[in-house]
Amino acid sequence: MGYDVVVIGAGPGGSNAARTAAEEGLDVLLIEKRQEIGAPKRCGEGLSVGGIKNLGLTPDPRWAINEIRGASVYAPNGKRISVRYPETIGYVLERKIFDKHLAMNAARAGAKVLARTVATGLIMENGFVKGVRYSRFGEEIETEAKIVVAADGVESKVARWAGINTTNKLMDIDAGFQYEMVVDLEEPDMLELYFGAKIAPRGYVWIFPKGEDVANVGIGIGGKEQGVAKKYLDAFIESRPDLKRGSILEVNAGGIPVGDPVDKLATNGLMIVGDAAHQVNAIHGGGIHEASVAGMIAGKVAAEAIQEGDVSEARLMEYEHLWREKRGKILHKIVKLRQAIEKLSDDDLNMLAEKLTGQDLVDFANGKNFMKLAKIMMRRPRLVSIAKGLL
Ligand SMILES: Cc1cc2nc3c(=O)[nH]c(=O)nc-3n(C[C@H](O)[C@H](O)[C@H](O)COP(=O)(O)OP(=O)(O)OC[C@H]3O[C@@H](n4cnc5c(N)ncnc54)[C@H](O)[C@@H]3O)c2cc1C
Known part of the structure; x- marks a missing residue:
């Protein structure tokens, strides 16, 4: 059996691509290797109100669990710069619920969603991606697809299978490490960010409150420091009696692409979205909004290309052009x-x-x-x- 579109990876990028393509009337399969979509999270879970709106969503207390009104940024010498707004400007999410909600929206739009299903290869014919090989509970399955969307995150393999080099330079990747903690928080509606070469070389420590006394306490540092992000975060926590007293509920780690996107975002029969394409805000490392917007553009271009019967690279590159106009130019400035x-x-x-x-x-x-x-x-x-x- 074949599909119009197979999307690989049910993060924000993949679920939004699958939902959009299904809303456009396409027959869509969305596969996710994890047994539970959204878990474990690898994220500080911050998302702006504008970002939520751009995704066509209204904040829902099931996943938008803590309102944020501003941020305090600390210079290396401890000088604090704060900005506080009268209104809510963002949320800290519960991504386990949020990602599942996005996948539910894809399913409700008509996409077939399959968790615990891992893509293992692509079917290639005459230089075109023609389908996906995947494994489900030990069964090896092949399915045809007119278009495949690679939304398989920062460790992406799918685009490489299609011949696109997605390797990140060490300079262009940050190492992220985080604890979800029960801690004393003075201002649970404010994000806190700490800078300094001794605190977080080429990065920062963040405290993103998830409620009155729960927060994601994390660090992102330059990729050259790989392997020591935990050490820096532990030292920061050790230096703060309020955090030192806290409890650790979760440990999260992951890479954050902070360079420009991969050289090309499409090839014959395939488009790449989200972290897999390195579409992230290089200053704060936020990628939920970026992956989602890219996914929505890719879903729309997939529908038009399939309707025209042309899924060649030249046709699918429209996705890259539209994305560069909408997000790529600004993200490039932010890389600078x-x-x-x-x-x-x-x-x-x-x-x-x-x-x-x-x-x-x-x-x-x-x-x-x-x-x-x-x-x-x-x-x-x-x-x-x-x-x-x-x-
Ligand atoms: C420590 C840390 C903190 C962060 N904090 C924030 C933040 O506060 N705000 C923010 O906006 N962003 C943050 N980010 C970035 C954000 O998490 C990502 O940019 C975002 O999740 C990207 O979405 P995506 O859909 O591209 O990829 P992902 O969310 O990574 O989803 C990719 C999915 O593909 C699946 N997959 C992979 N391979 C296969 C396969 N072969 N077959 C099937 N499925 C597969 C994976 O299991 C995964 O579920 C943070 C990242 C890190 C590491």
């Missing part, structure tokens, strides 16, 4: 910002903390107002060439 910031010393960061507001930091993380940052940096001769890279 990341590359500039990682050249700054703790002293430079302390200097910036004296001059910037919380709103400035929010703007930068969203790819806006780099001119302000560049102008301040240019006052230090050593930073002039770095600042120029931002313009």
Whole structure:
């Protein structure tokens, strides 16, 4: 039996691709290797209100479990920059429920969803992807597909099977490590971020509250520091009596792609979305929104291409063009910002903390107002060439 579209991986990217394609009337199969969609999570679980809206969702207390009104950012010298809004600007999610909800939406739109089903290879014919090999409870199955969507996350193999190089340079991957903890929280509606070479080299420690006394306490650091993210996080927790007293409910770890996307996002009969394509905000590491938006564009392009009877690379590259217009250009700017910031010393960061507001930091993380940052940096001769890279 064959499908119009087989989507591999039921994270936010895959579920949104499957839902959109099914809503467009396609016959869709969505397969997920884990026995429970969404678990274990590998995520700080932060998502903005705007991000939720762009996904066509209304926050639901079953998965949008804690309202966030702002953030406090700490410079290496401890200087705090805060921004607090009168309204809710984001949520910390329960991703185990959220991801399942997205997969349910795909199923309700008509997609067939199969958990504990692992893709093991692609069927290739004359340079075209023509289907998927997968394994379910020991049974090896082959199914034809007009289009395959590779949404298999940061350790993606599917695109490589189709001949696309998805290898991440060590410089372009962050190592993430996190505990979900019961801790004392002073402001459960504020995110906390801590910077400094001794705290988190080329990264930061985050505290994302999930409620009055539960939080994701995590760290993302440069890929070159691979293997020691836990050590840095443990040292941070050890230095904070409030965290040291806390309990650990979950341990989460994973890589975060923080470079530009893979060279091409489509080939004959295949599109790549989400972490598999390195579509992530390189400053804060957020990829839920990015994967979902890419998935929705891919689902729509799949429907049009199949209707026209043309699933060639040239036709499917429309997905890449649309994505670059909608998200790619801004994400590329944000990669440049990341590359500039990682050249700054703790002293430079302390200097910036004296001059910037919380709103400035929010703007930068969203790819806006780099001119302000560049102008301040240019006052230090050593930073002039770095600042120029931002313009
Ligand atoms: C420590 C950490 C903290 C993070 N914090 C945040 C945050 O606060 N906010 C945010 O927005 N983002 C965050 N991210 C990033 C975010 O989790 C990802 O960007 C997002 O999940 C990407 O979605 P995706 O659908 O592309 O991939 P994933 O969510 O990784 O889904 C891919 C799915 O494919 C499945 N799969 C893989 N191979 C196969 C196969 N062969 N067959 C079948 N299924 C397969 C996997 O099991 C997985 O379920 C964080 C990441 C890490 C590591």
